Amino acid sequence: MHLLEVDSLKTYYYTRKGIVKAVDGVNLHIDKREIVGVAGESGCGKTTLAMTIMRLLPPEARILSGKILFHGEDLLSKTEEEMREIRWGKISMIFQHSMNALNPVLTIERQMIDAIRAHDRKLTKAEAAVKARELFKMVGLDPDRIKGYQHEFSGGMRQRVMIAMALAADPELLIADEPTTGLDVITQSQILELLRRLKDELGLSIMIITHDLAVIAEVCDRVSIMYAGKVVEIADVVTLYKRPKHPYTYLLINAFPSIKSRRRRLEEIKGEPPRLVNPPPGCRFHPRCPYATEECRAKEPSLVEVEPGHYVACHYAHKLNFIMER
């Protein structure tokens, strides 16, 4: 049994401009002690997927169908009260830009204690303070600075505080939405190193949501690539970068300049990602795909396992073989 399994999940937003099919039949799973990347461009539905797992959706969003199995139990059939135990307790999340959302007039210690006691009311403040210091050490911060304020912490340190808070109730799964976006290169590299260490030391499972394929390559074990509300490819990280099967994956990886490789002209992906109010019929990537045929315009491909652990949603997955030059 997987730790978390998402099965044919659909989450739509009902807006005045129409129905936004943000997550439209998504499958993926995460095992214990594993870092899974969910990668895609803005508007592909990756954050909605995370918010659906956490059941933290705004009122205009509706989960139409599908299952989210956590230890085999469907989170979508839980009551709000049951969900509150799981949220932060079993599955916690670091939101995008949340490091900028610390309260500026309370000490970091006070905010940590609040977070810890929110899960465990039995703890006294003194006990919670001890735990806060332990968490500080765990994420590589100096416990002697815990009484400081937000403005005395740099961006990287604040992100460490957010990670410490997310770990307050010893969760099994951590969802991190763009955890390093906006951080400088060296700080980014240190935060990724921390996530990897937490996985090893605590046996934590981590889902990293990002638009940056270089970050995925640095830290993830497996990757799901999303495009326009769908998962188009899932594979372990080496397979995905060396032998991708979906044209979008291939083109996207090739669209990243690398500091290492010699300069050659990178291939462009024509067009832009579709709006999700009225996505193209058939395969959603077909208007931009150089290999698209009549079949792609008419019929939607399903996600099939082409080799053990490698899933692709493309009509031509068995024919297309991409070899990466890097």
Next chain:
Amino acid sequence: MKDPILRVVNLKKYFPLRRGFIETLLSRRRLYVRAVDGISFNVGEGKVFCLAGESGCGKTTTARLILRLIPPTDGKVYYKGVDIFSLKGKELKRVRQEMQMIFQDPYQSLNPRMRIFDIVNEPLDINRKDLSYEEKREIVYKALEDVRLDPEEVVDKFPHELSGGERQRVAIARALVLRPRVIVADEPVSMLDASIRVSILNLLMDLKEKYNLTMIYITHDLAQVRYLGDDMAVMYLGKIVEMGPVDEVLDRPVHPYTQALISNVPIPDPTLSRKKIVIRGEVPSPVNPPPGCRFHPRCPYAREICRREEPKILEIEKGHYVACHLYE
């Protein structure tokens, strides 16, 4: 370098720090953010010169100084041998037309209440009063075609009707209509999605070739520097720490900061493993930068002299400069 088109000499920009009323009463000393603190470099005609560095290193301030959008505290910028800070009136206007900027955020750099035609035409309206409407229209349409937009389709639209990539193309078209010689691009693709990014980078390169433009390209992303740069300077806390041809600096970095920076850039290839240089701490405040070499508190090789004396910039190989006591 023979006859650089742009020469920056000992350029400085200090921003006075605004403080509370009481603090001002209690202390006479004014505090400054030393955003750019004495940098010099040359840019050859037709080259892409990249300014790289982490946030707060002063790269955007440098760009704004070069375009004379803000006055310098000290130093000179020579464009074709003329000091741009000494220019006035017509002369200044002419130089301004020849140097244009592309900003980071195409969601903020375009006026939301103007149609695309008017946005692209505005520089012509202001600077080229000699042209008739038909002539201006022709230039605008040509510029939109140059950035691979369909003029008929976009001229009557408002910015919100366009995607981020299309908006950045409009911003580039606007920069082109006055036939500039120098383009300053400040992180032009950092707000765009990965699949759009390459098309904008390729477009900039094509336009540069077509019109023999000189480009100053500002970015924190060394992969982009590798992709389109000819020469580069790495900045740290308002200073240039290393400078030279892109391949030379990226393949054989000599400054400990450049080395650390390069080793920590994520690479989109999971099979490549490499040693990352771990450096302590984070970038200190530019209000009160460390004495001596500004990198010394984080430098694994720091010695006594680094704490005391500021390193001079030295040419260690032809065209490859570094400011570090290790190489003196």
